[in-house]
Amino acid sequence: MTQIIDFNRELRDALSLKYRGEIAAATANIQVYLHNPAGIGEHPDIIAAIDSEVEKAVAAEEKLEFLERLPFIDEYTYTERD
Numbered sequence: 588m589t590q591i592i593d594f595n596r597e598l599r600d601a602l603s604l605k606y607r608g609e610i611a612a613a614t615a616n617i618q619v620y621l622h623n624p625a626g627i628g629e630h631p632d633i634i635a636a637i638d639s640e641v642e643k644a645v646a647a648e649e650k651l652e653f654l655e656r657l658p659f660i661d662e663y664t665y666t667e668r669d
Contacts, residue, residue, distance in 0.1 A: 599654060600626070603654060605648075606651040609647035610647045613644035614644060615638040616636075616640045617640045617641065617644075626640075
């Protein structure tokens with residue numbers, strides 16, 4: 588039996604969601620640091636903490652941009668063996 592399975596799209600979508608989630612998390616952390624720096628007791632160096640979140644967001648954005656530039660193959664054919 589032969590099936591057409593769109594593994595490529597599923598994997599690409601999963602990675603895209605992962606990177607978008609990392610960007611959203613880093614952005615949310617930056618907003619917390621900017622709006623309530625006194626409430627972040629374990630980060631006495633707010634600048635370093637924000638810089639770390641910026642690095643995370645930039646890395647995820649670069650990965651997302653790279654992923655979106657990859658050639659796209661829509662379908663793979665999968666043949667089950669008896």
